[in-house]
Amino acid sequence: MKKLFFAMTMLLAIGATAAIPVTDGPGYKVGDTATDFSLKATDGNTVTLSEVEATNGYIVVFTCNSCPYSVMYEDRIISLAAKAAEMGFALVAINPNDPEVKPEDSFDAMMVRSKEKAFNFPYLFDEGQKVYPAYGATKTPHVYVMDKEMTVQYIGAIDDNARDAAAVQAQYVVGAMKAISKGSKPEPAMTKAIGCSIKTKA
């Protein structure tokens, strides 16, 4: 019995080791070319990223209804979309969660939320969860800024203070847009923030 327990523990240990994420994980790094996608939006249209009008680049925000961090950023994403339009960038939001795991993130719930908040950007549903793994998004919110050629120029947070919009010191995405518009590289090109894991079936 003891031996069996030991064997099982070892097997578990090996399993756990295999599950360790590696730094060089899948998904985009700054400098990679992002693939195009077509996803269903809450207004009933299908949105293809490359077909959205943009003179300087694109912003893809992985976000959702249910994550408290996403909720804290909702109003800021709305202002960011307006700012992006001014600066020649197109912003789209994608809900990457599996609604069978998180019913609050169903397409119907997305339609309700985008109406309630009068979203000024396409709110897309990652049906079948194919787009977020290609980008390498791991959490909500998680932002990717691309230039006109779809080269990823910035990955990370919208700004440096999730908890308090009034206390923000660094507007990372706005800074990235400014840099790209001038033809220079965003600095920082990558930031990290706490967020909710993307919900998938185990």
Next chain:
Amino acid sequence: MNNQILKTAFQVFFLLLVITIQAQDEDVKRLEYFNDLATEYFDQDDDRVHIINFWATWCAPCIKELPYIDAITEKYPDDVKVTLVSLDFPRQVQKRLIPFLEKNQLKSEVVLLEDGKVNDWIDKVDPSWSGAIPATVVWYKGKKQFYEKEFHSIAEVEGIIETIKNRP
């Protein structure tokens, strides 16, 4: 006579006030800076395995796995030290975190990390951490393992203890 009643009433009121203040004082240890957490809880000069789990009351998968991680404290009180690092929002500590702790009576130490400069410290936990929670870091005699995932059983958590112990 009236004076006496007034005096007693005042004493009772005062006593209740003290009790209320003490009840509100039922608090969680707060760490203002990430470095305090790293210094006091990460790699310690002892023979124990240190499991540091990042969670929050608003994080559903965190709440699901919490019992499995907390159970380790009861099962291995001498060999493993579990620290549950809450990333709850400051304004929700009284409203959500404290009531949650009172209700669940966790066996492991809970600390609240208040350091909002997350971009500065996420990489210090582990460069592979994207920032999604739950996340768990394990330290044992200078060795470190990091997991950005949800645990689904006590056995799985025991597995990570064995992994770090057996790693050269």
